[in-house]
Amino acid sequence: MRYMPLTENDRAEMLRVIGAASVDDLFIDVPEEARLSGPIEGLPLHASEPAVERHMSRLAAKNLTAGNAPFFLGAGAYRHHVPASVDHLIQRGEFLTAYTPYQPEIAQGTLQVLFEFQTQVARLFGTDVANASMYDGSTACWEAILMAGRVTRRARAVLSGGLHPHYAQVVKTLAKFTNDEIDVRLPELTAAPDDAAIIQAIDDKTSCVVVQYPDILGRIPDLAAIADAAHAKGALLIAVVTEPVALGLIEAPGEAGADIVVGEGQSLGVGLQFGGPYLGLFGCREKFVRQMPGRLCGQTVDAEGKRGFVLTLSTREQHIRREKATSNICTNAGLCALAFSIHMTLLGGEGLGRLARVNHARAQKMVARLTKVPGVTCLNTSYFNEATLLLPKDAREAVRALADRGVLGGVSLGRLYPGVDALANGLLVTATETVTDEDIEVFATELAGVLS
Template identity: 70%
Template structure:
């Protein structure tokens, strides 16, 4: 879209039409402390479009991005190699320009891929049925909590301390409007998950227990006992998976008794783009399907007996009466879901296992390299897939900044994720995928030796 600035005469006419004397009148309710005092630093005034593009391009090149050097950032968004064929396929006209497939006669390609997407997610998560994607993992997590309230008719959710804090934040925001009570605590720097503590907190008022697998610190726990206790008390077990590649090696949540499994699909098919887009995954056991948010693509036959695909179940408020709706989320990230399915289809089951093995192998190599950590520093995890936490003898955020100056993106500090929990400030979460070479890990090891000396 071209930028066509308004003339002073245009602005005067527009202000007159709305009864404002000046542009400043439009912002009179914005507190002075929130307003910009002066010009934007570093940007030229009244420059040409070409000049501004050059200036912004130079600023953008100051960023250290995935692919510019050794990269070990995870915590819910992961860098995997995406075959060029994925991008080629989703840019085909029938996919790229297709919006929500309400008219099956012109959206058979999209509907069929969504049907296959559902099948893949259900198998990956060990559930009976999956929906046709959601906005992202965090909102899918909240939708699962809301679904548990509808199923159990209770309003108290137990959230594991190992659940991603951004997911917790989204749930807290939404719970303000629904009245749900969220029982959540900050994680401790322990090598074990908080499963034992959660077992003791489940009671007759609990609607659901929400557990991340692997959790925010990379720890892996067996959810079977939690599922059994939750079911004894009439509650549901919700599992959150932020790294679906892990399920190429790990036992699925559904096999351990999870009633609802949600997650983030970005790892497969969707690259890191400075914050998005993402793709929400949502699956459950069949007996709860009527309470599942979003929509389902189903297979049927037309009047001539030919196979066709349609929207079978749509429980969003834009489809049905508001009081009957299970969700008001109206974005299902269809294009990202298509990319997820195309990537997973190209991998196949054997390919997914190899991808998972490669990621785990890199993490094991790094764990062995970092056994030297000085001054009481240590690796926290007893178990991990491709991500683990190290506890330094000093605050982790300055260490991350120092390594970034050296061209190494060395993970996510817990001080950034939990700014109000100083006891976690020394924690650093490192993620390893098949894109991290042994040379990259050696570079991380060498840089840490210098910085921590």
């Protein structure tokens, strides 16, 4: 394809049509403090390729990476061991170069992979159906709220205080363009989530209640009670799962009454990767399937009676008229979905359960040791692989000091909720199967030193 640059007249005409005085007007929604006023400090305007490589290598060397230090971060992005076979298989040419099957009947391999993926997600979530993936957990959460609005014909969503604040921010940002009313609250530093407060917030105008499971503080809400209350008011329950490994040990959200279950699939098959690309998971009850965003692959037989796969539903605007689409999600994160599916297949149901039990045991050992540090207590009475510690000082200061000592010691609630003084001393810590006894001991020793 030839490169066809725009002329100044072309640009002026485009700006005129959309009603913008200049290109800068297109960035008006970006906060001033987030915009660059000039070249990036520390980078030369031009340099040779070897010089750029050396410079970037020096910058990269300043990073303290997950594999090179005791690592206790979580909060929606988890370090799990990904078998080498996952990376080997997804880099096969037929997978690595595959794209959206616009002629699905000739993409049987891609469709079969997505069919298997859907089956695994539906079984994991306890839902009747699952789609062929979304961008990531946060946008899947917003798509679920949109879907609930279509089902109930209402436009008010209640977001639990236990929902990841970044997910809540994505929802609030996108709701600006739909005029949905978003009722967001802050978490309380209580041992158990305040399910009663969420239930009380449901009214006859509520389309859905959004509850994270386990929540951002590591607590496990009572989905069944919230589901009953939501259904009594004609609303839907949306459960958000940021750590799918937890479902190897705790009840599937769909079985607990959730109508729509969404989540982040990064934990299985997909590395941390500096924050992306990740993988959105989405499942729901069968009666809502035609309102589900994305697409659905199905299994059938051909004219000769042989098994085959088809694109059963495709409600994306790329496939149907835009006004009929349920979503403008334009891809399905297919390679990440394949990585998830391969990892799940290698584990199997029993393997996932064992992995979950190892994670929980690691977290129990971590919490038991860290709460022996003077001044440190644990907020939670129940948790899976992450819990909230209460420190005698601002957790942000502790996290920075720990990093200087070579320990990535959790995520401060002050970082997740800037300006909320009541949460400033909270520290969310996570232990997966990758954490060793030695890591826990180093963490405890260095934390004691930081707090003394």
